[in-house]
Amino acid sequence: MAGLLIRNVQLTDRRRVDLGLAGGRIAAVTHRTQSSPTLPFRTPASRNGADEIDGSAYVALPGLVDAHLHLDKTLWGQSWVSNGGGPTRREYIAHEQQLLAAASTAPIAERAGALLAHIRRQGTLSLRSHVDISPEFGLRHVEALLALRADWQDRVTLQLVAFPQTGLLSRPGTLELMDTALRLGADVVGGIDPAGFDNDPMGHLRAVFGLAEKHGKPIDIHLHDPGELGFWEITRIIEMTKAAGMQGRIMISHAYCLGSLDEARVAALADRLAEAKISLMTAAPAWGPAPPVALMLKHGVTVCCGSDGIRDAWSPFGTGDMLERATAVAQRWGWATDAELDQAIQLVTQGGALALGLTDSSAARGLTLGAPADLVLVAAQEPGEALTIPAVARRVIHRGALVS
């Protein structure tokens, strides 16, 4: 069977290998040694007329993971929309809901489809998207995203979070819509600021955990609540995770509060998060507090990254480039050494895969024998330099085939 052979490419651990790809998997990994740098390469793939890529100028990364974006909100590829709304989160949301409901706004399939095509070319091959559920939208967004997921199933791995953007208990009817969305195929139960937005923290969390238990699905909670309020909520989430036996199935997204409290308390909480196997997602915002990533990693917490909004009613910014996001983390925290840059890359590969439970992915398994042949070739001298190379210069391979 024909495949693809990538000769003499550098892995993130600095080893140089020949990678044989066949049947959508990594079918051969041949280490190059100092003594035989031009070792003739023989694999089932190359013996059967495989295409070849000279990998000598590239670093090969696993397929990138975007652990948090809002596909249904994007205005990618659309006419310019002047941003407005705010200044409170509730006002931003109201402004956005109005815009997304407008007859003049293109269908989700068009906007989100254009964005999926764009981010896939940049190397994002797995992603988790939140999908708004509200009394106004009903299940329209979920239905559109489920259809999009089906259309794209051979091109990206897409998890959908049923997300009560306008509130859960505070918006009658939303809980029932969430339940239906999960029955229809949404993968994850979403939540949003149980205290600061929904104003019923224990009720909100009980409802979210209840849906998760009923449907046997994981949880992903948007937590913007600041300072002590967010800290208290995280403690409740840890307790409920352990009580429900849901270790390894919970993600807290944003968790800004962890960036504004004293380090000793945050470190102690990190230990408890790690023990409960709760993962954290950060978009590394420049504008305010954010979880101290290195401290979290040091205490064993799984950390991943997401684009959050990409060109939507909240902001015109965002490219969906996960290496740019890793760079944002590095710059947010002043990372510059090779080890720190490696760590940044791990957030958007292994960290994302572990947090999303994508065990059979190149991001989780690394570029090892038998792993899916999903990879990103970046023209770089070193893994760390890959963070500095513009997305247009990458070559993306999905299931063994070059993405155009």
Next chain:
Amino acid sequence: MAGLLIRNVQLTDRRRVDLGLAGGRIAAVTHRTQSSPTLPFRTPASRNGADEIDGSAYVALPGLVDAHLHLDKTLWGQSWVSNGGGPTRREYIAHEQQLLAAASTAPIAERAGALLAHIRRQGTLSLRSHVDISPEFGLRHVEALLALRADWQDRVTLQLVAFPQTGLLSRPGTLELMDTALRLGADVVGGIDPAGFDNDPMGHLRAVFGLAEKHGKPIDIHLHDPGELGFWEITRIIEMTKAAGMQGRIMISHAYCLGSLDEARVAALADRLAEAKISLMTAAPAWGPAPPVALMLKHGVTVCCGSDGIRDAWSPFGTGDMLERATAVAQRWGWATDAELDQAIQLVTQGGALALGLTDSSAARGLTLGAPADLVLVAAQEPGEALTIPAVARRVIHRGALVS
């Protein structure tokens, strides 16, 4: 005389115009009106066989201004260097000085020249570069940058700051080297943390103002000193500026301290900065406090932006793209409305030109009749969208000619 005609292009004020460029200047600006969008265009340029560009898909910005970078430190285009040093500023500097002095490090002309070519293609047509002066380097960096400036005089406007990176009074011999550098042609007197780094704030400032007075040149002080320390130093700089009658000739770079004190005090200080016509430069760091840009602008302070280090011993990051830097400001401060995005663009055009005293520049004058024909065409629907378009998609015009 042949020129260049740009038809139907959008300016930052949303008007559509035909721009005729001739003799390195904007020779004609014809407003398009709703009633005559295809008005035949006649200029001295077009009558004489001017080349034409269909500007209908573009927004035209003035040439971009990078008000603060370190050309002599860049490793642009070089082999990967693992970052190290730190964690204190003094240790980073020591690490860097060692690297830059190493025989294996390419000459400044090669590294800085490659970076100049890169940033010019992105639209930076005016810049201010700091140049290290120290007992170890002597005048070597200044001489290299003076030669580079001469080489590039027809391609970019380059101001050089004699910068005592390793200390001024605390490093015997540096003051004399600074004096010589200014005599040789450095444009600006630099300073660095008069208190926190040089440990003699009044002595340092007197020395800097003394050099400025002796050579009739402006001042640009790196001020990283945090909180109350930095605040106190800014107050001293204001007093000395007024005493020396140097209003409009002083820039404070970074001024992180303004991001960590209470708003009322910062606002009052902003009034005093505006009164003394002292400008501020920010690189909009994501990792810590920074001057609140909107507040500064509201109080009449001239604010500009700079890249600071671009791929050097401090960090592998940085692209030199000033629209990306304007985006960093917008993201740092949560700017998203059209008015805020316009403001972000102004920081890297008009703000930079005013702060650097580049009165005869397109950035200072706007794209008006008689201004230098220095502009950046960005394929965007709106000025704000220009911030979101990758640098590779721009067309840059310098003195009326397309930059390759």
